[in-house]
Amino acid sequence: SQELEQSPQSLIVQEGKNLTINCTSSKTLYGLYWYKQKYGEGLIFLMMLQKGGEEKSHEKITAKLDEKKQQSSLHITASQPSHAGIYLCGARRGTGGFKTIFGAGTRLFVKA
Amino acid sequence: DADVTQTPRNRITKTGKRIMLECSQTKGHDRMYWYRQDPGLGLRLIYYSFDVKDINKGEISDGYSVSRQAQAKFSLSLESAIPNQTALYFCATSDSGQGMDEQFFGPGTRLTVL
Numbered sequence: 033s034q035e036l037e038q039s040p041q042s043l044i045v046q047e048g049k050n051l052t053i054n055c056t057s058s059k060t061l062y063g064l065y066w067y068k069q070k071y072g073e074g075l076i077f078l079m080m081l082q083k084g085g086e087e088k089s090h091e092k093i094t095a096k097l098d099e100k101k102q103q104s105s106l107h108i109t110a111s112q113p114s115h116a117g118i119y120l121c122g123a124r125r126g127t128g129g130f131k132t133i134f135g136a137g138t139r140l141f142v143k144a
Numbered sequence: 145d146a147d148v149t150q151t152p153r154n155r156i157t158k159t160g161k162r163i164m165l166e167c168s169q170t171k172g173h174d175r176m177y178w179y180r181q182d183p184g185l186g187l188r189l190i191y192y193s194f195d196v197k198d199i200n201k202g203e204i205s206d207g208y209s210v211s212r213q214a215q216a217k218f219s220l221s222l223e224s225a226i227p228n229q230t231a232l233y234f235c236a237t238s239d240s241g242q243g244m245d246e247q248f249f250g251p252g253t254r255l256t257v258l
Binding site: 034036041065067072073074075076077080120122131132134135136137 | 148179184185186187188189232234236246247248249250251252254
């Protein structure tokens with residue numbers, strides 16, 4: 033199994049609906065990133081969470097970090113077709129290191 | 145202009161051929177990375193470089209080699225391509241001066257090995 037598990041693997045929602053994507057780590061989290069990837073394209077940085085309980089928002093996307101549960105959630109409010117893509121979480125490994133481990137991604141489809 | 149560029153964007157080649165994928169960045173970052181992405185497996189690190197004189201293997205370096213020609217350029221070579229190297233390849237950069245070492249990704253190179 034992977035160090036970072038994302039759920040669900042894929043998600044189809046009706047436009048306007050809310051949704052949540054989870055990222056759970058099997059090891060201690062020193063920081064967590066969320067990226068979005070349009071199908072077949074590069075990764076776009078969304079946000080970075082460093083502290084337990086931290087919550088950040090970018091337009092209609094909000095992410096939270098629960099250090100105790102070693103988990104982060106990404107919530108999209110009132111989804112739009114432009115939100116469609118693959119969402120990947122990445123976790124920093126080690127406080128002084130550089131290495132980032134990525135989850136397998138969650139594929140989001142938004143039906144108009 | 146994009147900060148991290150990759151060439152080519154798409155490549156189809158045959159088994160046994162030597163292939164080079166190139167990455168250039170204008171962000172002035174010291175760290176550069178090569179990843180491959182396969183369906184269901186996420187991104188896996190192939191090689192990384194902290195500066196021009198520092199090259200390190202990642203988790204899946206077998207069958208690959210790299211060259212850091214300059215701070216801004218990092219190329220990935222497949223000496224003898226095989227079909228299971230068919231994947232989407234990403235180059236990324238980061239700045240060691242930034243605490244969380246956020247990575248910036250190129251648009252990717254889609255490689256198909258027949």
